[in-house]
Amino acid sequence: MQRMILVTGGTGGLGSAVVRAFLNDGATVITTWRRRDTFTRLASELHNDRLHGVEVNLTDRTNVRAAVAEVVARFGGLDALVHVAGGFAGGATVAETGDDVFDRMFDLNVRSAFVCTGEAMAALADRRGAIVTVASKSALHPGVGSGAYAASKAALVALTQSLAAEGAASGVRANVVLPGTIATDANLDGSDPSTHTDWVRPAELAALIRFLASDAARALNGAAIEV
Numbered sequence: 001m002q003r004m005i006l007v008t009g010g011t012g013g014l015g016s017a018v019v020r021a022f023l024n025d026g027a028t029v030i031t032t033w034r035r036r037d038t039f040t041r042l043a044s045e046l047h048n049d050r051l052h053g054v055e056v057n058l059t060d061r062t063n064v065r066a067a068v069a070e071v072v073a074r075f076g077g078l079d080a081l082v083h084v085a086g087g088f089a090g091g092a093t094v095a096e097t098g099d100d101v102f103d104r105m106f107d108l109n110v111r112s113a114f115v116c117t118g119e120a121m122a123a124l125a126d127r128r129g130a131i132v133t134v135a136s137k138s139a140l141h142p143g144v145g146s147g148a149y150a151a152s153k154a155a156l157v158a159l160t161q162s163l164a165a166e167g168a169a170s171g172v173r174a175n176v177v178l179p180g181t182i183a184t185d186a187n188l189d190g191s192d193p194s195t196h197t198d199w200v201r202p203a204e205l206a207a208l209i210r211f212l213a214s215d216a217a218r219a220l221n222g223a224a225i226e227v
């Protein structure tokens with residue numbers, strides 16, 4: 001049976017590599033998008049009729065509920081939800097960080113995952129599917145100037161492990177990857193990738209995510225994997 005994979009943030013630096021990896025696997029991939037131009041660009045780059053997009057604001061439950069329902073109705077089910085969407089804000093100490101930054105980090109990195117996984121759970125249970133989320137090494141090794149971000153990614157790890165425990169009864173697995181700096185175009189900003197040997201390449205991370213979402217990883221549930 002054709003595998004159906006929903007990728008949030010599939011238009012981004014890591015997300016586009018994740019989309020590519022699942023397409024290469026023969027799956028049908030539905031990515032969320034927020035700005036049409038980013039999806040149009042991805043679609044023309046990948047040129048694959050198994051790639052589809054759905055417009056959604058991931059921090060809005062009503063929006064997400066409608067998008068998941070649309071995906072399930074149109075594609076007949078869901079085998080995996082890969083929650084890549086997220087983002088960073090920081091550069092100031094906790095004492096100097098405003099509530100707006102804290103709220104933005106928790107909305108983008110935690111609420112989006114809370115809402116998306118919650119809304120997709122029933123469809124995933126129907127197919128004994130998988131959830132993979134993307135946190136950050138900062139969740140386990142926080143440093144100076146990223147308190148709100150690190151706390152939000154630590155909450156995402158806890159959320160994913162709660163999903164792993166709750167999903168066990170219905171056969172839904174949930175695992176989380178914790179990357180260090182990723183060699184996305186935005187991070188490289190024109191610099192030579194070979195000068196950043198400790199940065200993980202999007203394609204390498206995407207291969208791990210694809211594995212975690214596959215039946216070959218059925219022994220893994222609740223794992224938090226630093227990359």
Ligand SMILES: NC(=O)c1ccc[n+]([C@@H]2O[C@H](COP(=O)([O-])OP(=O)(O)OC[C@H]3O[C@@H](n4cnc5c(N)ncnc54)[C@H](OP(=O)(O)O)[C@@H]3O)[C@@H](O)[C@H]2O)c1
Pocket residue numbers: 008009010011012013014015032033034035038056057058059084085086087088108134135136137178179180181182183184186187
């Ligand atoms: N880059 C790194 O070095 C690094 C390191 C550790 C962990 N991570 C994590 O890895 C993941 C991917 O990072 P990235 O660098 O690839 O990010 P990115 O290029 O900024 O992509 C983020 C994606 O999320 C989407 N998005 C953001 N807010 C959204 C919302 N409210 N509703 C719908 N879509 C939304 C973006 O859509 P738009 O294009 O419309 O904005 C974009 O597709 C994130 O969770 C990030 O925290 C990244």
